[in-house]
Amino acid sequence: MSSEWPLWEVFIRSQHGLAHKHVGSLHAPDAEMAIKNARDVYTRRNEGISIWVARSADIHASSPGDRAALFEPANDKVYRHPTFFPMPDEVKHI
């Protein structure tokens, strides 16, 4: 039965964060049930205050084989990293 149900990716916004974070995946017949199942599988211990679900089939990912081409050139350009700025204490959620 479960093999007929599509896979959904679950994103939870935690108590203290602003962003939804990927926590895992589950099977459900539709979005409504996916949210209910996500509540039961992933938020029983006060983990979150908001749930997003998306069909796994609708998520497009970069290919692991392209990793070098996509990401490695950034490493040798130190001026791209904002490490030379002191961060004021007032700035939150960074």
Add this chain to the structure above:
Amino acid sequence: MTAPKPAAPAAELSDYLLRLGDNGLVLAQRLGEWVGKGPVLEEDIASTNVGLDLLGQARLWLTYAAEVQANSGPPLRSEDDLAFFRDSAEFRNLLLVEQPNGDYADTIARQFLFDQWHVLLLGQLTLSRDERIAGIAAKAVKEVRYHVERSADWVIRLGDGTAASHERMQAAIDALWMYTGEMFAVDATERALIDAGIAADAAALQPTWQSSVQAVLDEATIAIPADPFMQGTGSRGGKQGIHTEHLSRLLAEMQALPRSFPDARW
């Protein structure tokens, strides 16, 4: 010198708290039987979560029941004593909740009929003049609002699903319907507590329950059985300790360990 008169007669209050607690305890045990056997992993977890909610509520009711019994004299008992060292005739749960799991339609139908009643009852109990009861009800009703949503959703999905799922859901409602009358049958125990402003008047919940249940079953294309026969009414049901054969077997499994090893600790 006499002690101040208690707000409610202890025997009635204790009995009423056992009714509330035993419903949760027995239904939680039934839902626990699905662990590892659910139709899909997600349902396995979800129905167990509902069971754990009900078990948590049962602990609060039974702890209070044990305190009320202790105040009226020995024997001193704890929530665990009440759960594990009473026989079926001493249990006060509704006949509905002790019915076997059957297939998933049976389990969902049982949950649906109970949840729809449970949420109304707890809503009334939040207004109880007994602050402890009102407090427990306020905590429990938040959980039960989710149970209501979930079981109604499944009744609609199965009832209005395939021909096979429709047939099974209709058979489940047909089989369990006769146990619903007991939920609204008020006996002398409840009457005394209703008059004291402590218990909820279950009979007054019936019209609201009927219309909510009807609305969901209509959407699920499920018919309410025409036969008006009801089990357990007339003060001869689970609330008075007269149970179906299924409760003893459930208790045998639930109580086996503490009865074999009374001092067992985790």
